[in-house]
Amino acid sequence: MSKKISLTGIKPTGAPHFGNYIGAVRPALEMANSDEYEGIYFIADYHSLTSVHDPKLLNEYIYEVAATWLACGLNPDKTTIYLQSQVSEVMEFNWILSCFTSKGLMNRAHAYKAFVQKNEELGRDEDQGVNMGLYTYPILMACDILIHKADVVPVGEDQLQHVEISRDIANAFNHNYKKELFKLPEGMARKGVMLPGLDGRKMSKSYNNHIPLFLDEKKLRKTVMKITTDSTPPEAPKDPNASLVFDLFKFFANESQQAELAAWYKRGIGWGEAKDELFKVMNNEIGEAREKYNHYMSNKHLIDEILHAGAAKLRPGIQEYLKEVKEVIGVR
The missing domain is CATH 1.10.240.10 (Tyrosyl-Transfer RNA Synthetase)
Incomplete structure (x- = not known):
C-alpha cells in the first residue's frame, strides 16, 4: 500500500524559538519519521512577501528556517524539502484556481478579517495596509496543497480554515468541469501544544518572552x-x-x-x-x-543543494499535472 502524502508549509519569518520547536517542528518530524506518510515540506518564501520586503532579510530567513528543520532531524533522503519559489508552476495553478475562488471566500479568511478588525479598532480605513498578497494568499496556499495531491495537511487548529478553503476551491473546479481532478485534502489539527514563555504567557516574539532555539x-x-x-x-x-x-x-x-x-x-x-x-x-x-544548525549556516551552499534537489525531484510530476489541468480548462 502506498503511503499517504503529508504536506507541511513553513513560512520564513525569522529565527525560530523553543515554542516553534515544541509546537511545530518536533511533532512534524515525528510524523515524518513514521511509516504511514510520505512527507513533503516547503519553505513558503512567496507567502512571506505579504510582509517582508527586504531581500537580504528574506534570504536570511529562508536559510534560518531550512537550517533549523535539517538540524532538528529532517532527512532529505527520506522526505522532500524545497523552496516554494523554485517550483514556478505553482503560480500558474494560482491564477487558474483564482478564477474559481469567490471574493466572499477571501473576505472570510481569518488573517484578512483580523487585519480589518485591527484597522477598525484604530479608527483607520478597514483596508489600510492590506496588499493583494495578504488578501489572496489563501488561494496560493490552496495551490501549494493541491499540486501535490496531498492527503493530509498537519496544521495548528487556528490554521484549519486554510485546508477548508483548499477543499472549497478544489470542489468548485471539480464541479465546474465534472471531473475529480483535484484531490480534497484533510486537515490534521495539532492539538494545542503550547510552550509557556519567560513570563508564563504563550511563548511568542510579539510578547518578547521567547527563548531563541x-x-x-x-x-x-x-x-x-x-x-x-x-x-x-x-x-x-x-x-x-x-x-x-x-x-x-x-x-x-x-x-x-x-x-x-x-x-x-x-x-x-x-x-x-x-x-x-x-x-x-x-x-x-x-x-x-x-x-x-551552525554548520549549515556556515555552509549555506549545502542548504541550496538540498532545496534545489527537492524542487527538481517534484517538478516533473507537477508539470505533468499542470498539463492535465490546462487540457481540461482548454488552454495550451
Whole structure:
C-alpha cells in the first residue's frame, strides 16, 4: 500500500524559538519519521512577501528556517524539502484556481478579517495596509496543497480554515468541469501544544518572552535565569505543579527526571537551582541540533543543494499535472 502524502508549509519569518520547536517542528518530524506518510515540506518564501520586503532579510530567513528543520532531524533522503519559489508552476495553478475562488471566500479568511478588525479598532480605513498578497494568499496556499495531491495537511487548529478553503476551491473546479481532478485534502489539527514563555504567557516574539532555539550555552543559561518566579525562600517546600520552571521542564525531561526534580521541589529548592536543572535538559535537547544548525549556516551552499534537489525531484510530476489541468480548462 502506498503511503499517504503529508504536506507541511513553513513560512520564513525569522529565527525560530523553543515554542516553534515544541509546537511545530518536533511533532512534524515525528510524523515524518513514521511509516504511514510520505512527507513533503516547503519553505513558503512567496507567502512571506505579504510582509517582508527586504531581500537580504528574506534570504536570511529562508536559510534560518531550512537550517533549523535539517538540524532538528529532517532527512532529505527520506522526505522532500524545497523552496516554494523554485517550483514556478505553482503560480500558474494560482491564477487558474483564482478564477474559481469567490471574493466572499477571501473576505472570510481569518488573517484578512483580523487585519480589518485591527484597522477598525484604530479608527483607520478597514483596508489600510492590506496588499493583494495578504488578501489572496489563501488561494496560493490552496495551490501549494493541491499540486501535490496531498492527503493530509498537519496544521495548528487556528490554521484549519486554510485546508477548508483548499477543499472549497478544489470542489468548485471539480464541479465546474465534472471531473475529480483535484484531490480534497484533510486537515490534521495539532492539538494545542503550547510552550509557556519567560513570563508564563504563550511563548511568542510579539510578547518578547521567547527563548531563541539555537543560543549558545552561556546565552541560553542566562536567558533561562530570566524566567519569572516568586520570592519563596530556597528551603521552603514548593509545589512543582504551580511552577512555571517545572512546567517548562516537563517538555524536555523524561519521567524519571521529572520525578526526581518534583521530589527536590517538595524538600525545598532554590529557584536558581531549579532553573539550572531546566537549562541542563533544554541544552541537552538541542545541543546536537545547535552544532548542525551552525554548520549549515556556515555552509549555506549545502542548504541550496538540498532545496534545489527537492524542487527538481517534484517538478516533473507537477508539470505533468499542470498539463492535465490546462487540457481540461482548454488552454495550451
